[in-house]
Amino acid sequence: MSRRTVMWVVFVAVHLGVAWLGFLMPNEPMGDVYRVYEPWSTQALAGGGIVGIDEPWVYPQLALIPMVLAHAFVPIVGSYTVAWVLLVTLVDAAAFALLLGRARSTGRTVAAWYWLAYIAALGPVGLYRLDGFTVPVAIAGCLWLVGRPWLASVLLAAVTWVKVWPAALLAAAVVAMRRRAAVVGGALVVSGLTLTAVWAAGGAAHAFGFIGDQATRGLQVEAPVAAPYLWGALLRLDGFSVYYSFDLLTFQVTGTEIDPVIAAMTPLLVLAMGAVAVIGALKAWQGATFHALFPVLSLALVTGFIVFNKVGSPQYLCWLVPSLVIGLMIDRPAWTGPATLALTAALLTQLVYPVLYMGILVPEPLAVSLLTVRNVVLIVLFAWMVGRLARVRPPRHTGVGTRRVAR
Numbered sequence: 119m120s121r122r123t124v125m126w127v128v129f130v131a132v133h134l135g136v137a138w139l140g141f142l143m144p145n146e147p148m149g150d151v152y153r154v155y156e157p158w159s160t161q162a163l164a165g166g167g168i169v170g171i172d173e174p175w176v177y178p179q180l181a182l183i184p185m186v187l188a189h190a191f192v193p194i195v196g197s198y199t200v201a202w203v204l205l206v207t208l209v210d211a212a213a214f215a216l217l218l219g220r221a222r223s224t225g226r227t228v229a230a231w232y233w234l235a236y237i238a239a240l241g242p243v244g245l246y247r248l249d250g251f252t253v254p255v256a257i258a259g260c261l262w263l264v265g266r267p268w269l270a271s272v273l274l275a276a277v278t279w280v281k282v283w284p285a286a287l288l289a290a291a292v293v294a295m296r297r298r299a300a301v302v303g304g305a306l307v308v309s310g311l312t313l314t315a316v317w318a319a320g321g322a323a324h325a326f327g328f329i330g331d332q333a334t335r336g337l338q339v340e341a342p343v344a345a346p347y348l349w350g351a352l353l354r355l356d357g358f359s360v361y362y363s364f365d366l367l368t369f370q371v372t373g374t375e376i377d378p379v380i381a382a383m384t385p386l387l388v389l390a391m392g393a394v395a396v397i398g399a400l401k402a403w404q405g406a407t408f409h410a411l412f413p414v415l416s417l418a419l420v421t422g423f424i425v426f427n428k429v430g431s432p433q434y435l436c437w438l439v440p441s442l443v444i445g446l447m448i449d450r451p452a453w454t455g456p457a458t459l460a461l462t463a464a465l466l467t468q469l470v471y472p473v474l475y476m477g478i479l480v481p482e483p484l485a486v487s488l489l490t491v492r493n494v495v496l497i498v499l500f501a502w503m504v505g506r507l508a509r510v511r512p513p514r515h516t517g518v519g520t521r522r523v524a525r
Contacts, residue, residue, distance in 0.1 A: 122221035125230060129214055132234050133245070137203045140242035145472035148199055148246035154367065155248075156198040159185035170328075171321030176366065177248070178328050179316050180279035184251045199246075206250045210237075213254030216261055217443065225447040232446055232457055233257075233439060239461050240435055241468035247433035252277040256284045256440045260416075264408060267297045271304025278305075279312050282328070283437045286391070286423050290416035293398040294408045336363065336370040336380055339478055340470070341430030342493040343383060347371035349490075352481035360479055368431070369479055380428065387426040394418045397507050405512030409448050414510065417441035417456065418503035425500045430493075432471040435464050438499075459499050466492035 119127075140148040162168045162182060170179040184205060191201035218230045237244055244250050259273035271288065278284045291301045316325050337344040339360055350358030350373050358373040398415040420437045424430070438460045445453035470478065470489045477485025 120221070121227065122218065125218060125221060125227070125234075128234055129211065132238050133203075133207045133210065136237055136242055136245055137200075137207070140199075140203070140246050143242060143472045145475040147242035147472040148203075151199045151202045151246050155185045155188070155202065158182065159189060162186060163189065168319070168321070170324055171316060171319045172324075174324050174327040174330075176328055178279040178282065178312075179321070179325070180276060180312060181248055181281065184248065184280065203245050206245050206254075209251060209254045213257045216258055223447075225450060228450055229443040229446040232461075233443055236436070236439055236442075236461060236464055239464040239468060240432075241472070243432045243468070243471060244436045244464075247431075248281050249283070249433040249436050252281050252284060253436050253439050256287055257443055259284075260287060260412075260440045260444050263291055263295065263301075263412070267291075267295065267300035268304045271301045272308055275305040275308035279308065283420065283423060283434070286419035286437075287416050287440060289391075289395055290398065290412055290419055293395060293402050294406075294412040294415055296408070335366055335428060336372070337376065337383075338429045338431065339369045339371050340432060340489060341428055342425055342497060343379065343428065344371045344430065345490055345493060347373040347376060348478070348481060348486055350374075352483065352486050360481065368429075383426065383428045387423070390422050390426045391419060394422055394504060394507070397504070401507065401510045401512075406510045407513060410510055410513075411507075413441050413445035413448060413453070414503055414507050417445070418500065418507050421496060421500040421503055425493075425496055432467045435460075435467045438463075456499060456502060459495060459502070463492055463495045463499065466495065 158169050159182065163186060167173060169175040169182065170177065175181075188198060188202045188205045191204050192198055195201050195204060214230060214233070217226055217233070219226055221227050221230075244253075255273050255277045259270040259277075262270040262273070271291070274284050274288045274291070278288060288301065288305055292298050295301055313325055316322065337347065339348060347358055348360070348371055351360050351371065355373070358371070360369055360371055362368075363370050394415070398411060398418075401411055401415075417438065420441060424434050424437065427434070442453065442457050442460055446457055466488055470485060470492060474482075474485040474488065476482075478489060
């Protein structure tokens with residue numbers, strides 16, 4: 119059996135196993151699929167109103183597309199939840215085929231193995247969420263950035279209009295690439311077409327509603343910034359607790375003087391992302407190559423987007439995958455450490471959610487401690503990437519250009 123065949127067998131086994139765990143594990147790791155994705159998409163197909171068009175929505179408008187696409191598989195598998203994971207698996211398969219190729223490149227093979235390990239480590243939440251749909255598209259976009267920047271930009275911009283996080287990859291590409299006009303142009307075309315369609319459908323008033331929803335929400339229980347309040351709830355301090363937000367369908371924390379913290383987080387996120395982008399721009403101006411700059415800059419931006427976010431949903435951990443895949447392709451020795459640290463964070467995340475999640479909602483020492491360690495790991499990874507970004511140097515010899523992908 120060839121190496122390529124073995125990897126495809128493992129791909130199927132990992133996806134089947136993780137998908138099945140969604141039905142076996144506690145705390146409904148696939149709950150978003152049948153509780154919100156299916157009703158939203160069914161309502162749109164039945165003509166009962168379109169979220170993001172006829173009413174405000176927490177997601178960008180294109181997020182409805184994969185939710186609707188999943189219905190195409192319902193007649194085959196008999197369940198929307200199974201149809202959803204089948205859709206995500208098929209998109210994963212397309213990106214996996216692109217990444218692996220003929221399995222002759224050691225760099226690509228290692229990156230493909232790592233992606234499979236990461237899917238297993240993060241568990242069902244990585245497949246049963248919108249983020250799971252965006253990751254393979256983002257990987258394809260990153261793989262095509264150098265050779266097909268227009269296509270890459272279109273893909274990254276499209277999934278940015280599904281979940282906002284790939285904007286970090288787009289920003290890193292604009293900073294790190296020489297063909298910036300292609301990246302910007304593709305993103306503008308997708309954004310323009312999306313906004314035109316939203317306006318034509320009568321949804322202009324809700325076009326950017328997802329931004330306002332994120333800016334005004336409280337601190338989600340898993341977010342790093344929520345840790346002091348979660349520990350306060352664990353220690354039963356006055357005023358500290360975990361509660362359920364029926365508007366946002368998520369668990370949040372409250373405690374003494376939390377409102378100033380909530381108000382400060384969005385500006386702090388913007389400042390942090392801006393500072394990282396400025397460092398990256400300085401390195402690009404100094405002549406750093408795309409291969410030296412893009413993986414570290416994109417991972418710093420994506421990790422910072424998690425660390426400084428008021429929302430800390432477990433599926434956010436899959437955002438790390440595209441940058442790590444590209445890094446491992448280019449320079450395995452340099453990226454083994456960050457990849458291992460991220461894998462550790464993913465495994466800790468699965469232990470917290472769904473395995474021990476009740477110990478977060480009704481705080482218990484083990485679950486709160488594991489979540490805290492996970493958040494510390496993410497903060498360390500962010501600091502590591504910022505430090506590595508600051509040490510990026512331009513090539514020593516003129517004409518070196520971009521280095522070849524590791525083989």
